[in-house]
Amino acid sequence: MIARTRRLSVSPLRPTDVEELVDMVTLPELHRMTGGAPADRDEARGRVERWLAGSPKPGITWINHVARLEETGDLVGHCQGTIVPRRGTIATDCTLGYSVHPDHQGHGIAHEMMRAFVGLVVETDRPHQFLAHIAPGHTASEHVVAALGLTATDHLDRAGERIWASAERV
Template sequence: MATITTGRLAMLPLRVEHAEEMAGVLDDPALHTFIGGAPDTVEELRARYRRMLAGSPDPAVTWLNWVVQLRGEECLVGTVQATVHGGRVAEIAWVVGTSAQGRGIATEAARALVAWLGEQGVGTFVAHIHPEHHASAAVATACGLTPTDEWHDGEVTWRLTG
């Protein structure tokens, strides 16, 4: 899996070692308002990263996960991920820590993710967004996704088919 770079960001392939820094990035309970749950401890995050890196038990599904690093400051600020089905359809998601929000980082990272996945042959992109999560809806819109009439676990399904 490649490192994806933009003008301000480096999206680095996830490693278990990222858990310590990411636990601090993701420790704000407000981040969980729309996605549920609570911030993970470093140990919980390490365990989750190990499971993610082990890969999907379904051979037709690929899990791709990156941490988002702010270049120049060399600090992690969030994550992007894709669950790719059959090499053609990707469910994508993004999270940016509270201290880095409001600077266009999620949009920049998500656009780069969509572009990179498109270069790998993915033609359809899907995101599941809480209907009241306006910031995530703005990121999806900036990536070319549009809301559908479909719902998934209380979230609106957004889609882009290229």
């Protein structure tokens, strides 16, 4: 499914997006707050191709979408949802990840893209709750998830990132 917003189209990652997404994820600025930069283009391509292939673990779903500017067709963002079943239930949680091309940051693209992405995931996968892990001091990222209705919890993950969570869907 594709979502269209005022400036963007947000659609599932396709083979024809790979090289442009590799161009973006190899930019060091994207990893300044979160770490985890790929060592080189080959490693980045391997990562993007794994996203495209989908989760190798049964029961876990990887959703990867790209955002393109309607006006120019440029790839300006990547959104990720990892859907994991809750132990012992049929409910699932969706952990969000996102990045915006440095040339396009600071103009509300993350807000617009993630609102559209969450809307699509609600329709297709109906997760019970949305989660995000946010590095200490990453104010821009906190604003993005706060606008989606997530709030900070008291829990930190193993990397020391704070877990933010939406209300649980009933």
